[in-house]
Amino acid sequence: MEAATPNLTQRGDNLPPVSRADNPAHAWFSEARLGMFAHYGLYSLLGRGEWVMFNEGISAGDYNPLAQRFTAVDFDADALVRTAKQAGAGYVVFVAKHHDGFCLWDSQCTQFNSTRSAARRDLVREYTDACRRAGLRVGLYLSIMSWQWPAIINGPARDPEGWRGMVDETHAQLRELLTHYGQIDLLWYDGCTVPGISYPATVARHWRATELNAMARELQPGIIINDRSCLPEDYSTPEQHLTIPPAGRRWEMCMTLGESWSWRPGDNKLKSPQSLIDQLVFCARYDGNLLVNISPEPSGKIPDAQAAVLADVGRWMALNGRAVRGTQRTSFTEAEHEAGLCTATEKCLYFHNEIFSKNSEIRKITIAGVSEKMRAAVVLATGETVNFAQDGGLVTLDLAPQKSPLATVIALEFERIAPAAPPPQKLVEKDTGLYAPAEAHVCEGPSGRAAVHSWQLPITVPGCHDLDVCVVGKNPGQFTLRIDGVPGVRTLQTTCGNYPHTLTAKNLALTSSTTTCTITATDGALFELLSWRLQPLWKNMDAACWSICGPFPSPYRIPGKESEVREAMGTVYAPETDPESVAWKPLPPDGNTIDFTKYGSADANGVYFARAVVRSPDARACEFLLGCDWWANLYVNGTPVTSERAHSSHDRDGSWFSGWKPLCARATLRADNNELLVKCHQGRAGNWFTFYINQSDGLEIIKQ
Structure with a gap:
């Protein structure tokens, strides 16, 4: 797919937040949390990516005859939708037209469509009907631009007549999709670009985007529209990265299952089920959605390996789905607890931790900032009750061994969730994966408890860094941190046991020779170095x-x-x-x-x-x-x-x-x-x- 549209979020434009109460018809989007993308078209026949026509300079005269090879013999809309539903997705986004201009519906605007291809089928009709039979929300992807028009290369100044024709065609095609295919719940624009112009407001004017979106809302009053018409609309769409928009604005991260949006032979480096679950949980924690892409083969068949990964995600969702569906952004989860990343609903906190499933020695976990009285704690997948003790703002969980191959979720149940009480000290914050100013990496420290821990920092180029060191001791205590080549000693006083505390050393001027860190418990008590993070400071x-x-x-x-x-x-x-x-x-x-x-x-x-x-x-x-x-x-x-x-x-x-x-x-x-x-x-x-x-x-x- 790639980023053809100027991305408002990345470029730093001020976007208006959209609250849940802003449009009740959009509540389903936050409830779903997981969606499935599907890229399928003529480009699938070539197996070199959906941008192959552009990247290889293939003319329309040479590219368009591919339509007579496009049989879609194994395309089964019910199977596609079933794959999404079995994965636990609440909606599907199907590519109706990509940048090559080939329409997968019976468009009256052009003969370059699937009903006039070798397939002789309206794939959008089959898809929308299948979604409704399965009870999933219907999303359509529409490329605003089309490489069928030389104007997209020459621009509106050099080819004003061609530009008007292309814009008119886009408006007419959207009208077809939103008029003849029943209720459309989501509109996923892409490709809103003008050669040589990168400012969203100017690009939007050239495409008459305000008029385009007004038409969409008139034809489909409940539709939710993404931000890729160079107007903010309803939600942001970071692509292949976790960049979180301002609180209150809906968002959705789209990502490939392998390394390509469309089918490529040999694209076998698929994300693991656990990595997809991690991404989903992270999105849900920040009130966002995850849209995972599949890429059907040239025949239309979904690759078995892709279906298998999504099926594993679906098995986890079947047991733990309520820990991500309908979750809300909350200040309680601003930091990463020893108990794992936290999601929240009105009456529950959910802690997600893969370590519970892999380390049978973990028995007690402490969670801070819980000011409201708990009713119960349970392992979500099994319903097993977890014994707990609550003392002030601290909750200690007494765990039995877990045997799940994927992340275990523990639910803390309340009559209601009050605002989080301040934790005893700052917790280790999870890296958000932002593009800039830095991408930090959290590393596990040495395993086992000891009174002294030493390790090497991978400094290859001198510069300024922040260092976070997270320790867990059985009891409160004092710790000292020394870094070779850096004057002074940092100290940390912990206030409770069995809880992660973070010592932060800011603005360290580190050279290639300052590599050894040592943290010591001053009273000789045993402790665990849970993690450390070294983050370069960028200007x-x-x-x-x-x-x-x-x-x-x-x-x-x-x-x-x-x-x-x-x-x-x-x-x-x-x-x-x-x-x-x-x-x-x-x-x-x-x-x-x-x-x-x-x-x-x-x-x-x-x-x-x-x-x-x-x-x-x-x-x-x-x-x-x-x-x-x-x-x-x-x-x-x-x-x-x-x-x-x-x-x-x-x-x-x-x-x-x-x-x-x-x-x-x-x-x-x-x-x-x-x-x-x-x-x-x-x-x-x-x-x-x-x-x-x-x-x-x-x-x-x-x-x-």
Whole structure:
């Protein structure tokens, strides 16, 4: 699927929250929590991804005859919906039309549809009928753009008549879907893009998106609409990452089951049932949904391996589904307890923990912040009662061994749930998986109880970090933390036993030689090092740090070939050889993103450069994060910098950075001033980048 639409959440626009009471017709969405996506179309026949027509520069004349090979002989809408229902999903989103423009319904707007293919079938009709027979909510995916129209490449300025025709077709096709196929519960837009324009409000105007959505709500008053028409609408849709929108706004993370949205031969690296459950629980804890994609084979058959994974998830949901369905975001679960990640409903707290199932030695678990009197504690899957003791805000659970292969869920039942009482001390917070400013990693400490624990920190590049160390002792006590090469000792006084306490050491200047940490119980008591987390501290280099120039000519024009991008990224332009000869344009302090379409030429085509200067007091290694739309390279003092991107991807397009998710890179700074040069090439929607540098003592960013 990929991110063709400018993503409002990622770009930092202010989105209005949508409360549960805002539209009662949407309550089912939060109740469901789990949905199933299905990508199936002509692209499935080629097995090279749903973007194959664009990525390989296949013309409509060469691509469209695939319709006469599209038999859908094994496509069974009832089987597809049954797979979703057995997984515990409450709704399905079926791709009615992807960016290639092939419609899986009897569209009167174009003959390029499934009823005029070899299949001679209306797959959307079969799907919507099957959903209703199974009692699942009906969702439809509709690509707003279509590669059948040259205007999507040329843009509205160069092809105004073609652009109007494409927009009119999109509006007419949506009217067909929302008029002739009964109640449609959810509309999943994608592909709302305009060449060279990345600002959502401008893109929305070109597509008449306000008018489009007004029509949708007139035809289907209860419909829930996502945010990919470049308007916020009802809910946010982070793709393949957990980026949580503001509290009160509905959201849904969509993710592939394997590595591709559409069928590819050999796409066998499927997510495990437990990993999907973990993602689902995390979404539910933050009042969000999980939309898991399946990719039927060219014949329409659901791959057995994909169905098997979802069936395992369904077995867990059958026993534990009430721990995620209809859950609500609550301040009680802002931190990760020893008892596991917590979800909540009006009268229950649910603790999810895989360790219960794998470690038979775990007997007692302490939970803090429980101010309301408990009625009972039970293992959700079995109904087994768990003995507990409640003392003030602390609850201690006495567990029997568990034998589930997946996460065990313990339910704490109340007459009602009061706001969480403050815990005895800060708990270890779970990493949210945000793209930036940092992605932390939580590591298990040494197993077993001891009076002293030592371990190594993986410091490869010096910089500033925060360190969290989580300990659990049988009784209250005092602990000291020492880090080799860092002056001073950190102390932690715990206030209760059998409960995780976190010692936080902030803004540590760590070098490659400061690798050993030691934590000691001052009274010699035994304790467990439950986990530790080392998080680098990143500083955003915003627009005011940079000056820009461009565009410089490139052979690439949408939809060009990656080889053309590689040629442009390999061409040496004046800013790389003689930056002083170039007229650089300083940028105003205007947000975290450097957008060439806003500050540069009106023509986003071509290669742009951005230049910044960082002063270092000495020669040192340094880390950077760079995300972009869509291709970029970084040079430090004229030397190209490689990233963690795969070499095979770099060989295709000549770029070490590609996509919105910032990639990490390392380089050596010299003493004195250092020139950072970012070389960017426009992508499908715009031309911009974001840049972060690891905070390190003595580094100074010289404003342009």
